[in-house]
Amino acid sequence: MKILISTDIEGVAGVVHHQQVRAGNPEYERARVLMAQEANAAIAGAFDAGATEVLVNDSHGDFRNMPAELLDARARFVLGKPRYLGMMAGVEQGVQAVCMVGYHSRAQGRGILAHTSNSFAFTRVRFHGEEVGEGAMYGALAGEYGVPVAMASGDDVFIAEHRSLFPDAVFVQTKQATGQTSGISLSPQAAREAIRAGVATALARPARPTPYVLRLPLAVRIQTQSPALADLFCQWPTLERLASDEIGFEAPTVEAAVRIVNCLSAMSALLR
Missing domain, CATH: 3.40.50.10780 (Dipeptide transport protein)
Structure with missing residues (x-):
């Protein structure tokens, strides 16, 4: 095991x-x-x-x-x-x-x-409308x-x-x-x-737990800590501006979504 x-x-x-x-x-x-x-x-x-x-x-x-x-x-x-x-x-x-x-x-x-x-970049992250x-x-x-x-x-x-x-x-x-x-x-x-x-x-335990699986593709919405961060993140051409401080995108897999979130986190350092 x-x-x-x-x-x-x-x-x-x-x-x-x-x-x-x-x-x-x-x-x-x-x-x-x-x-x-x-x-x-x-x-x-x-x-x-x-x-x-x-x-x-x-x-x-x-x-x-x-x-x-x-x-x-x-x-x-x-x-x-x-x-x-x-x-x-x-x-x-x-x-x-x-x-x-x-x-x-x-x-x-x-x-x-x-x-x-x-905590500097993201106020809320949602997968399929649910906060995560x-x-x-x-x-x-x-x-x-x-x-x-x-x-x-x-x-x-x-x-x-x-x-x-x-x-x-x-x-x-x-x-x-x-x-x-x-x-x-x-x-x-x-x-x-x-x-x-x-x-x-x-x-x-003898019974194996059930993996937590989300339906795909995955709808991701991110509320940023400021409109300036949303400005920055939407330099990424496949991201959509949903509000002054909110962006969204569709990911084919959870792995893709997590990788994009982590890339945005790294990008946010430009505004620190």
Whole structure:
């Protein structure tokens, strides 16, 4: 059994503030260790359940956060960017299930550090008219490869947003959101124990979860943080201007949609 663990940082226990998730801040150095420790807990849970191979995708920011020397030597690690599949890179390697660790709620949500892909660029992202966050986007990308989301961890708002999308998954709540930069968190040790048990339980189930699959082609609408960003993004000739701060396009696959969203995220740096 080959498993992919995609690890973000905003949903990690003890993380509630922007300074904890941005490199260059002293608190980030502590948070990236907490991120690595939760990844290790998920790795341990996967091997507890009988996994023969585990890939861990560093899925936050520049995709090179977790100190390599702290990570469980039994796993292999997907690091750095650019990469076509972003937070789900490794799903193409023949994995049987995905575990999402440290994930967060979508932009404009009430969860801790809520955003979708790029808080500077995007206010809302919609697939077929439904708002999506990173969990939904990348869960659908995994589903396109026939791979289900078996387990996911994060705050209560993240879980509420994604429970109906991944009804067969085991969810582990690491904290309760009381604001976008405040919450009530498990201790790191308690969160790691819960994640390890959650992954082991999810992967040991006899019935395989159902992959999350969207109909194609995919209608994508993106509300930008400003009309200037919509001006910039519509330099891409196949994108349609829908409103002063909204653009849209049709994608033949979820992978194509995710790749376009990630390209727009990179383009937004021109206006920072």
